[in-house]
Amino acid sequence: MLQQARSLLEKHYGYSSFRNGQEQAIQSVLEGNDTLCVMPTGGGKSICYQIPALMFQGTSVVISPLISLMKDQVDALLQAGIPAAYINSSLSAADVHERMMKAKQGEYRMLYIAPERLESYEFMNQLMELSIPLVAVDEAHCISQWGHDFRPSYQRIQRMITQLPVKPVVMALTATATPKVREDICQSLNIDEDHSILTGFARENLSFSVVKGQDRLPFLKDFLKKNETESGIIYAATRKNVDQLHDLLNKNGIRVSKYHAGMSDEDRISGQEDFLLDRTSVMVATSAFGMGIDKSNIRYVVHYQLPKNMESYYQEAGRAGRDGLDSECILLYSPQDVQVQRFLIDQSSDRMRMPQELEKLQLMVDYCHTENCLQRKIVQYFSEMDMPPCGRCGNCTDSRESRDVTKEAQMVLSCVIRMGQKRFGKALVAQVLTGSQNRKVIDLSLNQLPTYGIMKDKSAKEVTSFIEFLISQDLIGVEHGTYPLIYVNPGGKDVLMGNMPVQRKEAVQTKTLAAGDP
Ligand code: ADP
Ligand code: ZN
Numbered sequence: 001m002l003q004q005a006r007s008l009l010e011k012h013y014g015y016s017s018f019r020n021g022q023e024q025a026i027q028s029v030l031e032g033n034d035t036l037c038v039m040p041t042g043g044g045k046s047i048c049y050q051i052p053a054l055m056f057q058g059t060s061v062v063i064s065p066l067i068s069l070m071k072d073q074v075d076a077l078l079q080a081g082i083p084a085a086y087i088n089s090s091l092s093a094a095d096v097h098e099r100m101m102k103a104k105q106g107e108y109r110m111l112y113i114a115p116e117r118l119e120s121y122e123f124m125n126q127l128m129e130l131s132i133p134l135v136a137v138d139e140a141h142c143i144s145q146w147g148h149d150f151r152p153s154y155q156r157i158q159r160m161i162t163q164l165p166v167k168p169v170v171m172a173l174t175a176t177a178t179p180k181v182r183e184d185i186c187q188s189l190n191i192d193e194d195h196s197i198l199t200g201f202a203r204e205n206l207s208f209s210v211v212k213g214q215d216r217l218p219f220l221k222d223f224l225k226k227n228e229t230e231s232g233i234i235y236a237a238t239r240k241n242v243d244q245l246h247d248l249l250n251k252n253g254i255r256v257s258k259y260h261a262g263m264s265d266e267d268r269i270s271g272q273e274d275f276l277l278d279r280t281s282v283m284v285a286t287s288a289f290g291m292g293i294d295k296s297n298i299r300y301v302v303h304y305q306l307p308k309n310m311e312s313y314y315q316e317a318g319r320a321g322r323d324g325l326d327s328e329c330i331l332l333y334s335p336q337d338v339q340v341q342r343f344l345i346d347q348s349s350d351r352m353r354m355p356q357e358l359e360k361l362q363l364m365v366d367y368c369h370t371e372n373c374l375q376r377k378i379v380q381y382f383s384e385m386d387m388p389p390c391g392r393c394g395n396c397t398d399s400r401e402s403r404d405v406t407k408e409a410q411m412v413l414s415c416v417i418r419m420g421q422k423r424f425g426k427a428l429v430a431q432v433l434t435g436s437q438n439r440k441v442i443d444l445s446l447n448q449l450p451t452y453g454i455m456k457d458k459s460a461k462e463v464t465s466f467i468e469f470l471i472s473q474d475l476i477g478v479e480h481g482t483y484p485l486i487y488v489n490p491g492g493k494d495v496l497m498g499n500m501p502v503q504r505k506e507a508v509q510t511k512t513l514a515a516g517d518p
Contacts (some may be wrong), residue, residue: 001030005051012054012080019044021199025171026051028195029134034170036140036186036196038383040203041175041318046073049136049171053110054082056133059103061168062112064138065151066291070112077110086112087123100126115142115153118160127160132168135161137189140172141311144184146356158189175318176311178382201379202387205321208329208374209394210367216304216332217248223302223330224254224282230299231275234284235316237305237340245304246284259285287312296323302330306337308344309360310367310381333368335464358480362471369465369472371395371402371505402503405466406495408455409475409502412467413492415451421487422479426471429486430463469504 009015025048028035039045053060064070070086077084085099085108117123142151172185186193236242239260246258257271257280275283301320307313321327345357373389373396389396431438432446435453470476475492479485494500
């Protein structure tokens with residue numbers, strides 16, 4: 001069986017061997033198991049359902065969330081000589097009808113459909129008439145409220161499957177599955193969790209780094225100059241940021257395109273094409289850019305501002321180095337960005353989801369403050385698996401000496417305890433420690449505390465950053481209500497009792513970052 005799979009890989013895709021995980025995933029499906037396949041972006045998930053679809057009799061159905069993604073996939077299949085079609089809201093009723101007729105005659109090996117289709121009674125009736133050996137659910141995290149892209153219509157998939165006259169094999173695929181999301185997917189689609197294929201989340205050709213305490217624009221210009229001949233993406237948080245940054249780089253003679261949802265279709269498409277065809281080397285974009293884009297020679301992805309969570313970050317950063325060559329993923333961190341993201345969360349999400357989103361944002365902030373291996377931090381986030389330090393990332397290659405900061409940590413921790421657990425945020429704690437005369441400090445008589453002013457040789461900003469570091473080390477916890485309130489974790493108590501030392505690399509000289517905009 002696998003022999004045949006291999007020859008199809010050669011014949012249709014021109015590849016001589018399977019990548020890590022592909023073979024196991026295909027085998028599991030061929031054995032008739034409903035299977036969850038979790039692979040990082042660029043890992044090669046499409047082949048995992050396409051090859052079984054080529055081996056089964058009948059028309060396999062692929063659920064896919066994005067119209068553009070669907071069209072690209074189908075075009076690629078047609079080019080490889082595989083008959084396929086898609087059905088979504090971009091088609092007229094007559095076109096849908098025609099494609100469904102052809103599907104009934106068995107003319108397609110694969111039929112891509114948008115999940116919203118499943119809400120149509122008529123469409124469901126037509127599906128019942130097909131012979132469907134396999135249902136592949138792409139971007140399966142959309143099933144879960146815990147995913148970053150919840151789609152209510154994904155929850156109809158299981159009902160569709162149970163209504164089919166012959167039960168198909170079900171395959172769910174995603175790049176971003178925390179254990180909770182994985183559990184949700186398996187539960188929703190009735191997949192036995194033992195039939196999960198998880199491949200290494202580490203991307204061996206990517207080196208991650210976080211740049212803190214530097215002016216970002218000069219850093220970026222310098223970086224682009226050094227990488228003039230390479231192709232890369234710069235993600236910015238808002239449309240306005242994208243416009244500004246684009247104009248600025250353009251003025252500096254850099255060949256740059258832009259992409260965000262506020263542009264006309266025409267401008268967006270032409271900018272995208274310029275970038276894909278290497279007419280421009282840099283793409284400045286919001287997170288709207290990238291889904292379904294398969295440009296393999298992206299050498300770097302720079303995040304000009306903090307993304308909203310690790311899922312978005314890894315998906316966006318993961319667009320670098322799809323060809324397997326060494327590539328860089330750089331995140332430019334400035335504390336103000338956290339406020340921007342908090343604000344965006346406050347504006348957009350429904351109230352029910354807010355605590356979750358804030359918690360995810362906090363984990364993103366932790367990523368920026370950890371001194372441990374960044375790739376390892378990512379892998380642990382997504383899979384709760386462990387890996388040795390990557391040896392490539394900004395932290396692994398940071399040769400600065402660690403300093404013992406146990407004393408300072410104890411000062412902070414005892415101040416948090418004296419101010420009351422889960423009562424205040426880190427900014428106020430920093431003010432108390434540095435002896436601020438702030439109204440709130442005085443009004444609450446916090447200047448009477450024995451820990452008041454014990455770190456007054458430091459700036460409030462330095463102390464805040466140190467608190468962030470202690471949070472990233474799990475010594476301080478954060479509770480997300482209207483305001484994030486901090487408290488001392490069990491680990492922090494160990495430090496207070498002198499049972500655990502704390503080490504930190506010497507912080508770089510912090511300069512003030514220009515607020516928000518480029
Ligand atoms: P994903 O959906 O996991 O993000 P894709 O299925 O789009 O990834 O595949 C990413 C890239 O890797 C594509 O260009 C694809 O052709 C390529 N690819 C997939 N499988 C292999 C393989 N076995 N050998 C070489 N390249 C592969
Ligand atoms: Zn590392």
